Amino acid sequence: MFNFLVPSLYPGSLRTSFNAPRTLSTVARPIQHPQTRTRNKRPKSIASNSPARPLLKSANPLAKRIACRENVTRACCNGCQKPTLPRAYSTLSEGAPKSVPDNEITERSAANTLDKEFYLDLVDLYDFELPVGGEPRADRARPQSASTFLTTVNIPEPAKPRDLAEGKMIQSFRDAVYQKLPIDHVYDLYKDLPQPRVSYLDPQCLDEFIRQLAHVQRKTVQSAGMYHSIIEDMKAAEIPLSLAQWNTAIAFAGRRETIVTAAALNDALHIWREMETTSGIHGNDVTFNILYDIASRAQKFELADMVRAEMIKRSLPLDRYNLVSLIQNCGFRLDSDGVRKAYADYVFSEEIVDTRVMNTVIAALLRCGEPKAAENTFGRMKRMHGNRTHLDEARSSRFDSRMLGKALRKAASMSRGNSELLAAYQAQTSLKPDLTTFRLFMSYYCRVSGDLTRAAALVNDLNLTGYPLHGFVFLYLFKGFYIFGNRSYTEWTDVALRTIWTEWLAIVDQEETIRMDRWAIIWALRAFSRVCGERSIEPVWDDIRSRTSLNENELLDIDKILQMNWELDR
Numbered sequence: 001m002f003n004f005l006v007p008s009l010y011p012g013s014l015r016t017s018f019n020a021p022r023t024l025s026t027v028a029r030p031i032q033h034p035q036t037r038t039r040n041k042r043p044k045s046i047a048s049n050s051p052a053r054p055l056l057k058s059a060n061p062l063a064k065r066i067a068c069r070e071n072v073t074r075a076c077c078n079g080c081q082k083p084t085l086p087r088a089y090s091t092l093s094e095g096a097p098k099s100v101p102d103n104e105i106t107e108r109s110a111a112n113t114l115d116k117e118f119y120l121d122l123v124d125l126y127d128f129e130l131p132v133g134g135e136p137r138a139d140r141a142r143p144q145s146a147s148t149f150l151t152t153v154n155i156p157e158p159a160k161p162r163d164l165a166e167g168k169m170i171q172s173f174r175d176a177v178y179q180k181l182p183i184d185h186v187y188d189l190y191k192d193l194p195q196p197r198v199s200y201l202d203p204q205c206l207d208e209f210i211r212q213l214a215h216v217q218r219k220t221v222q223s224a225g226m227y228h229s230i231i232e233d234m235k236a237a238e239i240p241l242s243l244a245q246w247n248t249a250i251a252f253a254g255r256r257e258t259i260v261t262a263a264a265l266n267d268a269l270h271i272w273r274e275m276e277t278t279s280g281i282h283g284n285d286v287t288f289n290i291l292y293d294i295a296s297r298a299q300k301f302e303l304a305d306m307v308r309a310e311m312i313k314r315s316l317p318l319d320r321y322n323l324v325s326l327i328q329n330c331g332f333r334l335d336s337d338g339v340r341k342a343y344a345d346y347v348f349s350e351e352i353v354d355t356r357v358m359n360t361v362i363a364a365l366l367r368c369g370e371p372k373a374a375e376n377t378f379g380r381m382k383r384m385h386g387n388r389t390h391l392d393e394a395r396s397s398r399f400d401s402r403m404l405g406k407a408l409r410k411a412a413s414m415s416r417g418n419s420e421l422l423a424a425y426q427a428q429t430s431l432k433p434d435l436t437t438f439r440l441f442m443s444y445y446c447r448v449s450g451d452l453t454r455a456a457a458l459v460n461d462l463n464l465t466g467y468p469l470h471g472f473v474f475l476y477l478f479k480g481f482y483i484f485g486n487r488s489y490t491e492w493t494d495v496a497l498r499t500i501w502t503e504w505l506a507i508v509d510q511e512e513t514i515r516m517d518r519w520a521i522i523w524a525l526r527a528f529s530r531v532c533g534e535r536s537i538e539p540v541w542d543d544i545r546s547r548t549s550l551n552e553n554e555l556l557d558i559d560k561i562l563q564m565n566w567e568l569d570r
Helices: 061-067 102-110 116-120 164-178 183-191 203-214 221-236 243-254 262-278 285-297 301-313 320-332 336-348 355-367 371-385 398-414 419-427 435-449 452-465 472-484 494-510 518-531 534-545 552-569
Strands: none
Touching (some): 116 336, 164 203, 183 203, 203 221, 221 243, 243 262, 262 285, 285 301, 301 320, 320 336, 320 355, 320 398, 336 355, 355 435, 371 435, 398 419, 435 452, 452 472, 494 534, 518 534, 518 552
């Protein structure tokens, strides 16, 4: 689609490879390593009666130098005086160990004969010595946990309406709940009920209403406020909450904003303490997985470690969700070695590897400043998917992704200790990169490295993969023009911006799925102001007004945000 930006990239075909060699100068903000750093070797924990796996670092001489690197010239593992490379610039062609050739991965993927060794080779593990086989570690004990969802319990009989008008209001609310009308409309009807509102609802209606409030596409301040208001009404009416309702309240408190703040973390901890001390309900593995995720996102790593230690102390299962959160936690810590170790632990814990897990690894590697390692994983995912096109990997919504996660968790539990059954489940699990995978790389190329060539290649690869063009493509492109468009010798020129703007207008006019949302408009206007000057804003505004469905108040809000940004830029 965007081959007009980089015609040299497509001599005969739009197909590109993300494993192609790349110069170091294209990385805009590499991770700065300290002058001296000693690698913490993974402790040898070979299971009994299991052959030791050879060190991955011995597969390539350069990998040895990377493994014992310092940012000064010193003797490497071979005794020679050579400068070593920072991990941020490691590439598949320059030292990433490949114990298994890519063509063999494709062949064994087609034959559905992949084992743990091959899933480990999806990620550049470098010098870790890993166990093969054996029994799970002690902290992998999996006792039976409480049900993750319990309906509302011990609700008294609903109160009778005092007059006919109240009866009609209650019936209208019940009809809206069972017809599953838009949740905002249902909540407005709930607010119109007489006090105390929950006292007029039967258990089934209240339970269904709470379920609908909990199942949102994305947690926001508004959705968190609606859910917590119902919880407070239930407390006031002395209606006991189930464990699942407490867990959801904790999740809404901590994840109500995109960036988890200290205030959100404190709110989540306050609800957890209230649940355990006041209500006398002890948290299960879901509770602590939520707390661990919130603490990690808030960059409170000591607290996250305390939460995980408490899970082990209570003998709660460390399953798929916690192990994936551990990979993510290492990414937030900028600990690339920890990311690799956590991924290896995931594979050897006999959990099923799927696209969600690999996306977490890719996001963590990109955050640690290792784009080439992330690209290598991306390429191997595509090759491993290879001939397994019979799998239905499409997930149209977050709900589908959650259901898949629950199914994989259950499948891993059923196949624990049965390698043949686990392999059968794993063979039916897709590893095809999804929209989240493309979003991660698009964000990195447009916001961090400033590589328009790679971004354009990614868009074409997205089209060839079969996914429809998504609005995040243009959002990140406009961000890239704003960040890198005012620099010398940049790819992000005014000509390229106007070309992409014309392309976006044509797609908005033709495709119903692509629309001009608020933030895409804001970043487009900021990009034009930065790259083409403020005089270019007026015709762009005219294009927006003729196509947007935003009302005047929303357009005024956009104008206020832009005025504030322009004042800061000056």
